[in-house]
Amino acid sequence: MVARKRERRSLLWATVAAFILAVNASFVEDLDDSFKENRKDDIWLVDFYAPWCGHCKKLEPVWNEVGKEMQSIGSPVKVGKMDATSYSSIASEFGVRGYPTIKLLKGDLAYNYRGARTKDDIIEFANRVAGPVIRPLPSQQMFEHVQKRHRVLFVYIGGESPLKEKYIEVASELIVYTYFFSASEEVLPEYVTLPEMPAVLVFKDGTYFVYDEYEDGDLSSWINRERFQGYLNVDGFTLYELGDTGKLVAIAVIDDKKFSAEHTRLKSIIQEVAKDYRDHFHRNFQFGHMDGNEYINSLLMDDLKIPTVVVLNTSNQQYFLPNKPIENSEDMVQFINEILEGTVEAQGGDGILQRIKRIIYDAKSTVGSVFKSSPLLGCFLFGLPLGVISIMCYGICTADTEGGAGEAEPLTEETAGRELTDEGTEGTDEGTEEEQEGTAEEAIELASGEQEQKTILEKKKD
Ligand SMILES: *[C@@H]1O[C@H](CO)[C@@H](O)[C@H](O)[C@H]1NC(C)=O
Numbered sequence: 001m002v003a004r005k006r007e008r009r010s011l012l013w014a015t016v017a018a019f020i021l022a023v024n025a026s027f028v029e030d031l032d033d034s035f036k037e038n039r040k041d042d043i044w045l046v047d048f049y050a051p052w053c054g055h056c057k058k059l060e061p062v063w064n065e066v067g068k069e070m071q072s073i074g075s076p077v078k079v080g081k082m083d084a085t086s087y088s089s090i091a092s093e094f095g096v097r098g099y100p101t102i103k104l105l106k107g108d109l110a111y112n113y114r115g116a117r118t119k120d121d122i123i124e125f126a127n128r129v130a131g132p133v134i135r136p137l138p139s140q141q142m143f144e145h146v147q148k149r150h151r152v153l154f155v156y157i158g159g160e161s162p163l164k165e166k167y168i169e170v171a172s173e174l175i176v177y178t179y180f181f182s183a184s185e186e187v188l189p190e191y192v193t194l195p196e197m198p199a200v201l202v203f204k205d206g207t208y209f210v211y212d213e214y215e216d217g218d219l220s221s222w223i224n225r226e227r228f229q230g231y232l233n234v235d236g237f238t239l240y241e242l243g244d245t246g247k248l249v250a251i252a253v254i255d256d257k258k259f260s261a262e263h264t265r266l267k268s269i270i271q272e273v274a275k276d277y278r279d280h281f282h283r284n285f286q287f288g289h290m291d292g293n294e295y296i297n298s299l300l301m302d303d304l305k306i307p308t309v310v311v312l313n314t315s316n317q318q319y320f321l322p323n324k325p326i327e328n329s330e331d332m333v334q335f336i337n338e339i340l341e342g343t344v345e346a347q348g349g350d351g352i353l354q355r356i357k358r359i360i361y362d363a364k365s366t367v368g369s370v371f372k373s374s375p376l377l378g379c380f381l382f383g384l385p386l387g388v389i390s391i392m393c394y395g396i397c398t399a400d401t402e403g404g405a406g407e408a409e410p411l412t413e414e415t416a417g418r419e420l421t422d423e424g425t426e427g428t429d430e431g432t433e434e435e436q437e438g439t440a441e442e443a444i445e446l447a448s449g450e451q452e453q454k455t456i457l458e459k460k461k462d
Helices: 002-027 035-041 054-072 088-093 119-130 140-149 162-174 219-226 236-245 261-276 294-300 329-341 352-373 375-398 404-428 431-447
Strands: 029-031 043-049 077-083 101-106 109-113 153-157 180-183 199-204 207-210 231-233 248-254 285-291 308-313 318-320 457-459
Touching: 002 054, 035 088, 043 054, 043 119, 054 077, 054 119, 077 119, 101 119, 109 119, 140 153, 153 162, 162 180, 162 199, 162 219, 199 219, 219 236, 231 261, 236 285, 236 294, 248 261, 248 329, 261 285, 261 308, 261 329, 294 308, 308 329, 352 375
Parallel strands: 029 077, 043 077, 153 180, 231 285, 248 285
Antiparallel strands: 043 101, 101 109, 109 457, 153 199, 199 207, 248 308, 308 318
16 A cells, blocks of 8 residues: 555656656757758757857856747747757758857758857847848837837838848848848938938937948948947957957947046047047947956957057957047047058057967966966966976986977977866856957957858858
8 A cells, every 4th residue: 555655656756757857848959860850840049069068058047048938938939959069960060160059040041149148138139030031110100119229220211122132131141130120211200311212221329321332332241330339338249249340449448437537538539539530430440448458458468558549450450559648539530540541550460470479378367367266276287287397307307318308398288278278267257258268269260361250141051
């Protein structure tokens, strides 16, 4: 009797456990080999992960939340995850090159997610990319509503036309960055006057700009240039995104929390130039400010003191610093003109020397961060190999044989540095640090002419 009861109870528990598992599993599907065949009818948001990767583990709870929310809002997007090390051939077919890689798969297209790994950002991305490429705005109210929600708004005005076809084509690629709308002329606010129809407009910075094929070049690059506000609060991600535009980025590096006159003045000088000189500079320049100098210093491997102004060339990683303090917007305009004329000396860049400098710099900062977070561990980790090396050297020297030591030494140091990279970042446990590193590395890859990195959209042929 007792045995029976126990049996029944364990059966009950098993059912409950199975139920809980099923509920959990249904938010995020664990994908395997069969995914390639089964995915066709659905839109999928997939996290390609590796079991050993720290950032993947950090993403996992976020991913479960994403799955849960997508289901609760009734999204047609299915959320899955795939161990890219177990199914490496599928993963590489989808172009997975690092972990974690987040992709939205829609028909033959695969869209890469490159934003911050937070629930809201990921869901926003999935909804945007999974939804219609062009969203119609049927009424003035709709237009006003959308204008309030989006700081940068692209709208096509007019009926069927070659321009519209082009717009759809470009939008289906750039939907990873921004929304695209279409409307009829009546829907637009009164203050808008169109030189001709059909037209593509961008609403931003409290005004609007009309695309002009002759002046602005092809639609795709115009949208790429215009998809940012004229003045930005620049962080690592923004800078990375701006890399796709090839623009020069002029930023005030300040301490945003300090309301000292000097900091606010620099910021407003840049704001003023961005606004008043838009016609002159907006094709080649992006303006903004950056809070704190830590990120920029690690990117440039320099030691900029805040507040300051720096202009970065996102196409080749070079940067420019003013020779004299920027006191007013005239100074700033002069500085920009000197850069354009080539009379300001460029620093940094993506040459071989800079790369070597980068490796040394990264190794140094890793060692530094390990020592800062736990000096004992640092002593142990670096002391031990050094001790071993010196004993080896001593042994080699006293044995009176030369040769091998010279080669072995840098190798050992390098491997030590590399192994530590992971521990170092994990030890400090800071999201920003991860972003910084990622962005800096990726920025370099971008500049090295690796076009692959630049193509955010990969056409997949199965
Ligand atoms: C920025 O880099 C690109 C690519 O190397 C180069 O063609 C351009 O002249 C640079 N701009 C400035 C102002 O140095």
